[in-house]
Amino acid sequence: xxxxxxxxxxxxxxxxxxxxxxxxxxxxxxxxxxxxxxxxxxxxxxxxxxxxxxxxxxxxxxxxxxxxxxxxxxxxxxxxxxxxxxxxxxxxxxxxxxxxxxxxxxxxxxxxxxxxxxxxxxxxxxxxxxxxxxxxxxxxxxxxxxxxxxxxxxxxxxxxxxxxxxxxxxxxxxxxxxxxxxxxxxxxxxxxxxxxxxxxxxxxxxxxxxxxxxxxxxxxxxxxxxxxxxxxxxxxxxxxxxxxxxxxxxxxxxxxxxxxxxxxxxxxxxxxxxxxxxxxxxxxxxxxxxxxxxxxxxxxxxxxxxxxxxxxxxxxxxxxxxxxxxxxxxxxxxxxxxxxxxxxxxxxxxxxxxxxxxxxxxxxxxxxxxxxxxxxxxxxxxxxxxxxxxxxxxxxxxxxxxxxxxxxxxxxxxxxxxxxxxxxxxxxxxxxxxxxxxxxxxxxxxxxxxxxxxxxxxxxxxxxxxxxxxxxxxxxxxxxxxxxxxxxxxxxxxxxxxxxx
Amino acid sequence: xxxxxxxxxxxxxxxxxxxxxxxxxxxxxxxxxxxxxxxxxxxxxxxxxxxxxxxxxxxxxxxxxxxxxxxxxxxxxxxxxxxxxxxxxxxxxxxxxxxxxxxxxxxxxxxxxxxxxxxxxxxxxxxxxxxxxxxxxxxxxxxxxxxxxxxxxxxxxxxxxxxxxxxxxxxxxxxxxxxxxxxxxxxxxxxxxxxxxxxxxxxxxxxxxxxxxxxxxxxxxxxxxxxxxxxxxxxxxxxxxxxxxxxxxxxxxxxxxxxxxxxxxxxxxxxxxxxxxxxxxxxxxxxxxxxxxxxxxxxxxxxxxxxx
Numbered sequence: 092x093x094x095x096x097x098x099x100x101x102x103x104x105x106x107x108x109x110x111x112x113x114x115x116x117x118x119x120x121x122x123x124x125x126x127x128x129x130x131x132x133x134x135x136x137x138x139x140x141x142x143x144x145x146x147x148x149x150x151x152x153x154x155x156x157x158x159x160x161x162x163x164x165x166x167x168x169x170x171x172x173x174x175x176x177x178x179x180x181x182x183x184x185x186x187x188x189x190x191x192x193x194x195x196x197x198x199x200x201x202x203x204x205x206x207x208x209x210x211x212x213x214x215x216x217x218x219x220x221x222x223x224x225x226x227x228x229x230x231x232x233x234x235x236x237x238x239x240x241x242x243x244x245x246x247x248x249x250x251x252x253x254x255x256x257x258x259x260x261x262x263x264x265x266x267x268x269x270x271x272x273x274x275x276x277x278x279x280x281x282x283x284x285x286x287x288x289x290x291x292x293x294x295x296x297x298x299x300x301x302x303x304x305x306x307x308x309x310x311x312x313x314x315x316x317x318x319x320x321x322x323x324x325x326x327x328x329x330x331x332x333x334x335x336x337x338x339x340x341x342x343x344x345x346x347x348x349x350x351x352x353x354x355x356x357x358x359x360x361x362x363x364x365x366x367x368x369x370x371x372x373x374x375x376x377x378x379x380x381x382x383x384x385x386x387x388x389x390x391x392x393x394x395x396x397x398x399x400x401x402x403x404x405x406x407x408x409x410x411x412x413x414x415x416x417x418x419x420x421x422x423x424x425x426x427x428x429x430x431x432x433x434x435x436x437x438x439x440x441x442x443x444x445x446x447x448x449x450x451x452x453x454x455x456x457x458x459x460x461x462x463x464x465x466x467x468x469x470x471x472x473x474x475x476x477x478x479x480x481x482x483x484x485x486x487x488x489x490x491x492x493x494x495x496x497x498x499x500x501x502x503x504x505x506x507x508x509x510x511x512x513x514x515x516x517x518x519x520x521x522x523x524x525x526x527x528x529x530x531x532x533x534x535x536x537x538x539x540x541x542x543x544x545x546x547x548x549x550x551x552x553x554x555x556x557x558x559x560x561x562x563x564x565x566x567x568x569x570x571x572x573x574x575x576x577x578x579x580x581x582x583x584x585x586x587x588x589x590x591x592x
Numbered sequence: 593x594x595x596x597x598x599x600x601x602x603x604x605x606x607x608x609x610x611x612x613x614x615x616x617x618x619x620x621x622x623x624x625x626x627x628x629x630x631x632x633x634x635x636x637x638x639x640x641x642x643x644x645x646x647x648x649x650x651x652x653x654x655x656x657x658x659x660x661x662x663x664x665x666x667x668x669x670x671x672x673x674x675x676x677x678x679x680x681x682x683x684x685x686x687x688x689x690x691x692x693x694x695x696x697x698x699x700x701x702x703x704x705x706x707x708x709x710x711x712x713x714x715x716x717x718x719x720x721x722x723x724x725x726x727x728x729x730x731x732x733x734x735x736x737x738x739x740x741x742x743x744x745x746x747x748x749x750x751x752x753x754x755x756x757x758x759x760x761x762x763x764x765x766x767x768x769x770x771x772x773x774x775x776x777x778x779x780x781x782x783x784x785x786x787x788x789x790x791x792x793x794x795x796x797x798x799x800x801x802x803x804x805x806x807x808x809x810x811x812x813x814x815x816x817x818x819x820x821x822x823x824x825x826x827x828x829x830x831x832x833x834x835x836x837x838x839x840x841x842x843x844x845x846x847x848x849x850x851x852x853x854x855x856x857x858x859x860x861x862x863x864x865x866x867x868x869x870x871x872x873x874x875x876x877x878x879x880x881x882x883x884x885x886x887x888x889x890x891x892x893x894x895x896x897x898x899x900x
Binding site: 130132133135138139140141212213214215216217218219220221269271272286287288289290313314315316317319320323324326327329448475476477478479481482483485486497505 | 624625626627630631633634636637638640641642644648676677678679684687688746747750751754758759760761848849850854855858861862863
């Protein structure tokens with residue numbers, strides 16, 4: 092009897108407690124559920140080059156400057172900046188009253204410590220060489236930072252505005268804090284929990300320096316590798332935003348009244364790179380023939396879900412884009428003639444390496460192969476994984492042909508630096524290389540545009556690539572979600588204005 | 593006393609196995625193309641940056657030196673840090689293990705619950721409805737890929753009739769559908785084996801002796817035949833269980849579960865050497881423990897099989 096009574100009492104307390112918990116939960120505003128397609132390697136933006144990391148920490152960290160909705164670099168943690176006439180001294184005036192998630196007040200010492208962390212040997216940052224132009228960092232007072240450059244360098248501002256320009260608190264940098272898994276920044280959201288391969292939970296930073304922002308109380312980045320599950324979650328309402336919708340799923344989502352689709356031009360440069368160092372691709376006629384043989388719009392539409400063609404190595408929406416699409420239109424007959432002239436038949440085998448983790452590139456690669464076969468070329472496909480691609484193809488140039496999409500950059504130098512002087516396509520053109528170097532040291536859009544136009548013309552004419560285009564990206568959102576922004580060129584997620592309506 | 597020797601011998605054999613396996617994997621992953629420093633560096637880093645990353649990761653020194661360092665670390669149970677995430681390999685593996693273990697146990701339990709009764713029924717009542725049913729089931733179970741079954745289960749029980757969550761890993765509820773997807777094929781294998789073993793036992797001469805003694809059919813079937821048939825079943829179940837712990841990669845992918853399979857899959861993709869090595873050693877240990885348990889079970893099922 093006593094046992095039963097005790098059990099009864101326990102049951103009552105248990106029910107009361109769960110009731111209370113539910114009541115407390117119900118009062119809170121619902122979190123935003125976002126579908127993230129993979130696990131970020133680390134949450135330390137200075138130690139990685141992984142897009143997923145930058146997409147995740149965009150909400151946790153701020154940078155001195157940042158690209159706005161139109162890709163123009165505007166003040167963020169710095170309220171303003173001056174550049175000396177010789178453009179060697181960059182003075183940043185910092186925002187007052189900003190605090191880190193751990194309560195530290197943001198000062199110039201944090202800026203200096205953050206950038207010195209990138210330079211430190213033990214950090215081994217992949218972005219260190221991007222900072223090699225900085226000879227010293229001074230902090231004349233708490234709210235001023237001065238970067239002294241060893242040469243004029245236009246991409247410098249873009250460097251500061253990229254994800255790795257994140258400002259970390261000095262007190263934690265010194266104490267060996269685990270920034271890999273416990274990021275502490277000044278950003279609109281704080282990290283609450285990261286369950287690797289499952290979810291990243293972010294909560295509102297009530298002290299964020301932008302008045303009235305962010306609007307959401309909580310964001311859950313659900314790590315869901317299968318795109319079909321992401322889409323089903325979106326339809327069922329368990330997911331509020333899916334960043335990239337496969338073209339196969341668009342029709343199904345269009346019929347759902349709870350989901351809206353937004354189409355954007357990406358800043359991707361979709362290409363089929365050619366290794367110009369070895370026969371037969373060292374012959375410009377063969378590369379031209381390959382360009383004529385490809386129906387670019389068709390590959391864009393079928394493999395990449397639509398897009399706009401480019402005729403050179405610059406994304407279509409970029410301010411520095413110049414149109415060369417008329418140079419090598421689709422013309423298989425001309426391709427055959429050029430190949431005949433060059434004496435290339437199907438006895439020459441070309442190896443096309445495809446990164447198997449990227450289904451779209453594999454699909455595109457099969458189409459390239461088909462079109463090249465049509466003009467009498469012998470193309471063999473080999474699937475390789477990403478690590479092999481980056482090691483053998485990209486860093487060691489062990490390939491004939493490959494398919495890839497280069498991500499957008501805040502500054503054109505990020506896109507073009509190194510071309511003309513080799514890079515993985517082994518394309519050498521001293522004039523182009525010099526133009527690209529000169530443009531990096533030149534300040535001013537007009538002045539740089541003239542130089543890049545010429546460099547892009549060399550690239551367009553000598554075709555170390557087949558320039559396919561910039562693809563469209565379809566993002567799926569529940570109809571009650573508003574104000575979700577994608578940072579131009581960086582493709583990071585900006586949740587500051589996001590809210591439910 | 594005999595048992596203590598047995599344990600010690602098994603333990604030494606385990607150490608030797610781990611040593612050989614880890615040495616093989618250590619060199620194999622360094623021979624195949626792909627450099628973790630280049631994965632970390634991405635497309636824009638300079639040669640100097642890459643060299644600095646190699647120093648941080650410890651891949652700048654000759655392979656023999658790396659091997660020596662690794663051996664001296666693992667004797668202290670230190671498997672190092674992931675090259676990609678910087679997190680401790682021990683922590684990453686132990687974080688994932690409970691989920692995968694739970695999933696594997698549930699999967700095997702579901703498999704056994706379906707397979708053993710059905711297998712016994714099929715063997716006892718050969719060419720009956722249950723036998724045909726079992727045959728059809730085992731054919732299907734082996735033919736249906738688990739990712740397809742997983743997708744269908746999700747579409748039916750998480751989308752059309754939303755009684756289970758579509759993704760997430762917070763509660764046991766998240767593991768039911770994946771356990772079914774996993775257990776379905778295991779059940780098919782165990783079912784066939786149970787039936788075959790049962791049929792074989794029922795045809796043995798001791799069954800005739802038992803019958804001559806006047807034992808009931810029930811006693812013969814379930815006390816004598818089944819118990820002996822179980823030896824083969826236990827072996828196969830143990831192996832299947834080991835495989836499941838090695839990572840139910842596909843099922844984890846479909847159900848967005850943060851298990852060991854996905855951890856190791858991405859480790860291989862990214863050439864995360866310490867994590868791959870730690871993972872292989874971990875799985876080898878688990879396999880050995882399962883085998884050990886199977887051996888103990890043998891002697892329980894059949895006292896004639898002495899531990900030796």
